[in-house]
Amino acid sequence: MILFKLIVVGDAAVGKSSLMNNYLGNPFMDNEVPTIGVDFGSKIMDGKKVILEELKDKYYKKTNSKKNTDIDVKTMIWNTSGQERFHSIVTSYYRKTDGAIFVCDMTRRETLEHLNYCINDYNKSAVKPLSEIGAVIVANKSDLLDDQEVSKLDLDALAEQYQIPYFIVSSKMDLDKITLVFENLANQMFANYLENPIIEDPDMINLNKPRNVFNNFKNCCTII
Numbered sequence: 687m688i689l690f691k692l693i694v695v696g697d698a699a700v701g702k703s704s705l706m707n708n709y710l711g712n713p714f715m716d717n718e719v720p721t722i723g724v725d726f727g728s729k730i731m732d733g734k735k736v737i738l739e740e741l742k743d744k745y746y747k748k749t750n751s752k753k754n755t756d757i758d759v760k761t762m763i764w765n766t767s768g769q770e771r772f773h774s775i776v777t778s779y780y781r782k783t784d785g786a787i788f789v790c791d792m793t794r795r796e797t798l799e800h801l802n803y804c805i806n807d808y809n810k811s812a813v814k815p816l817s818e819i820g821a822v823i824v825a826n827k828s829d830l831l832d833d834q835e836v837s838k839l840d841l842d843a844l845a846e847q848y849q850i851p852y853f854i855v856s857s858k859m860d861l862d863k864i865t866l867v868f869e870n871l872a873n874q875m876f877a878n879y880l881e882n883p884i885i886e887d888p889d890m891i892n893l894n895k896p897r898n899v900f901n902n903f904k905n906c907c908t909i910i
């Protein structure tokens with residue numbers, strides 16, 4: 687099992703919890719409860735289906751495994767609160783992450799502008815530079831057509847500035863598109879992982895390993 691930790695950040699009420707719930711298959715809530723501090727979700731992906739061929743080939747070579755061997759990828763998602771009072775807790779999670787989803791609300795332009803602060807915050811607090819983790823920008827609430835304050839051009843500019851891909855989604859309406867967001871991120875993190883020593887899921891006990899297995903646990907990552 688390959689484990690990736692990722693963080694979801696952005697202003698309050700942009701739809702971070704709704705995005706995560708959508709990905710985890712939980713129903714959309716019109717009155718989603720604000721997150722207190724940080725909450726957590728996880729999901730296992732079938733790496734054989736999700737990971738790009740060239741990366742899988744590299745992986746099989748590197749691990750001396752047969753082509754078509756199963757690759758289970760577990761994403762541990764830290765979904766953070768956008769409220770200012772939880773800011774210091776949230777930034778403490780930047781230290782260990784392999785990937786980040788920066789979320790803005792297309793109906794509130796200031797939430798896009800605040801992504802600059804989020805990204806700078808990341809750069810100040812994290813161990814690995816942004817260029818060495820998986821990262822995507824998500825512009826949420828695309829279903830609210832009459833209220834859009836963020837354009838594709840704005841997103842192009844932000845994506846260009848930080849060299850991060852972006853996705854326009856509705857956590858209310860889209861399912862496949864949101865799965866694509868997480869799959870894109872998984873591929874970025876997988877590419878970084880291939881550049882670094884093997885990580886295994888610390889929750890899984892491997893009976894063939896010496897007991898100090900957790901001391902050998904290393905973080906991964908470099909962007910594709």
Ligand SMILES: Nc1nc2c(ncn2[C@@H]2O[C@H](COP(=O)(O)OP(=O)(O)OP(=O)(O)O)[C@@H](O)[C@H]2O)c(=O)[nH]1
Nearest residue numbers: 699700701702703704716718720721768827857858
């Ligand atoms: N129409 C529409 N509403 C959405 C969408 N995503 C979220 N919402 C609504 O926006 C509100 C805030 O969503 P949350 O998911 O709680 O936002 P959050 O970013 O997790 O907020 P905090 O936890 O407080 O930081 C809720 O009322 C959701 O129902 C969307 O794509 N479309």
Ligand SMILES: [Mg+2]
Nearest residue numbers: 702703720721
């Ligand atoms: Mg939330």
